Amino acid sequence: MSVMRGAEKKEGEPKKEREIIKAAKGVMYGMALHGMVTYALRLRMHMENLFMLITMGDMLGVPVLPPYYSLRLLPYAVPYLKTWKQTLLRDRDITDSLY
Amino acid sequence: MTTAVSATQNMGLYLASNPGVKYILFGGKGGLGKTTLSAATSYWLAKQGKKVCVFSTDPQASLTDIFERKIFGQGEVEIAKNLYALEIDADKRIAEYQNEIRQKIRDMYKMETIPEEVEDYINSSSAEPAMAESATFDAMVELMTSGRYDYYVFDMMPHGHAIRFLGMADILDQWVAKIMEVRKKAGEYKESASVLGSQKGGLAQEDYVLKELEFIRDRLDFVSNMVRDKTHTAFFYVLIPELMPILDTRKALEMFRAFDVTVSGVVVNQVYPQELRDSGGVPDFLKHKIDSQQEYLGQIKGEFADLIRGVVPMLDREPKGLEMIGRVAGILFGDSGVFLR
Numbered sequence: 410m411s412v413m414r415g416a417e418k419k420e421g422e423p424k425k426e427r428e429i430i431k432a433a434k435g436v437m438y439g440m441a442l443h444g445m446v447t448y449a450l451r452l453r454m455h456m457e458n459l460f461m462l463i464t465m466g467d468m469l470g471v472p473v474l475p476p477y478y479s480l481r482l483l484p485y486a487v488p489y490l491k492t493w494k495q496t497l498l499r500d501r502d503i504t505d506s507l508y
Numbered sequence: 509m510t511t512a513v514s515a516t517q518n519m520g521l522y523l524a525s526n527p528g529v530k531y532i533l534f535g536g537k538g539g540l541g542k543t544t545l546s547a548a549t550s551y552w553l554a555k556q557g558k559k560v561c562v563f564s565t566d567p568q569a570s571l572t573d574i575f576e577r578k579i580f581g582q583g584e585v586e587i588a589k590n591l592y593a594l595e596i597d598a599d600k601r602i603a604e605y606q607n608e609i610r611q612k613i614r615d616m617y618k619m620e621t622i623p624e625e626v627e628d629y630i631n632s633s634s635a636e637p638a639m640a641e642s643a644t645f646d647a648m649v650e651l652m653t654s655g656r657y658d659y660y661v662f663d664m665m666p667h668g669h670a671i672r673f674l675g676m677a678d679i680l681d682q683w684v685a686k687i688m689e690v691r692k693k694a695g696e697y698k699e700s701a702s703v704l705g706s707q708k709g710g711l712a713q714e715d716y717v718l719k720e721l722e723f724i725r726d727r728l729d730f731v732s733n734m735v736r737d738k739t740h741t742a743f744f745y746v747l748i749p750e751l752m753p754i755l756d757t758r759k760a761l762e763m764f765r766a767f768d769v770t771v772s773g774v775v776v777n778q779v780y781p782q783e784l785r786d787s788g789g790v791p792d793f794l795k796h797k798i799d800s801q802q803e804y805l806g807q808i809k810g811e812f813a814d815l816i817r818g819v820v821p822m823l824d825r826e827p828k829g830l831e832m833i834g835r836v837a838g839i840l841f842g843d844s845g846v847f848l849r
């Protein structure tokens with residue numbers, strides 16, 4: 410049993426070290442990169458919304474151009490349609506900025 | 509006084525001196541004989557041993573009536589040796605296209621039924637007026653890129669639509685370029701996020717979307733380049749000796765110039781023979797009509813002299829059936845001179 414406990418202790422040390430390194434990495438990421446990543450993702454989301462609007466605008470009553478070619482792109486847009494509509498049609502007022 | 513007026517360079521000579529021409533387009537106001545002249549040109553080329561396809565982009569297509577064969581919605585129909593005709597059923601093509609999209613969605617997401625909002629969008633798209641034009645446009649590109657024929661003769665829709673049709677390629681081209689820009693930027697941001705934050709990338713999907721956009725852009729570019737390419741394309745404008753068609757032709761030449769499209773020539777159709785006026789027993793009504801036409805012919809001669817490629821008289825019978833089409837072809841590609849007072 411004591412041998413077993415010793416082994417666990419030995420194995421536990423590198424695990425702890427790993428956790429410390431991971432936590433340090435997390436802190437570094439949070440301090441240096443998280444903002445940039447979030448910003449890049451937000452920009453991508455805006456680009457994605459813009460892309461959806463200029464291709465599938467008809468769905469929201471914004472007829473941009475003939476849908477013949479939009480239909481070619483429709484299969485790729487199917488998974489994002491719901492989120493996109495919610496994002497675009499969400500009402501925004503002053504209380505939104507409080508939360 | 510009579511003055512001999514003939515085509516400065518008739519259709520046959522024009523095609524002979526422009527051997528690179530592969531696409532021949534006939535435009536003009538509705539009801540002036542674009543379909544007849546397209547059919548006659550195709551007939552003549554086929555008789556010269558060239559494999560030709562005549563395609564009507566006019567929603568009120570009448571190749572079926574002219575060739576007295578069922579062509580509408582039948583694909584490429586063989587009319588005679590080397591001569592094929594195509595009249596697309598835009599509604600049928602749109603329905604087939606919509607079904608392809610539905611099937612693609614089912615296959616991509618292993619769906620039994622299409623989500624309601626997607627189905628609604630697909631269904632409502634067929635109600636868009638530009639859908640028929642786009643479907644015709646697509647069919648036209650498909651035919652031209654097939655490379656199956658020596659010559660492609662297009663009976664274009666009436667002037668206003670033709671301009672819009674050509675303009676549509678440019679507008680859509682710019683639209684696709686913008687979308688590609690947006691798409692590429694979105695991809696870059698996603699990639700940056702992946703590199704910085706070890707997020708899972710979605711680039712495979714981006715690639716598919718970009719490939720689709722490139723496919724659309726290539727098709728649009730093909731048409732934009734084709735209509736402007738003087739080496740491979742000849743654009744003929746059809747008019748009759750009346751005021752409105754003359755004004756329309758004048759306007760069209762300006763508009764096509766704005767699109768950087770060069771009109772290769774004009775063909776004057778439905779001209780009453782001058783000798784008819786001088787023969788006995790001609791009612792005043794017809795005499796006045798002939799006089800009026802002569803006056804306008806003078807105007808056409810003055811305004812479009814170098815562009816006149818043919819003068820086709822009003823025939824004693826409706827130009828229907830291969831025999832009559834052959835007769836028109838003989839006039840158009842043979843001696844097309846008429847006499848002016």
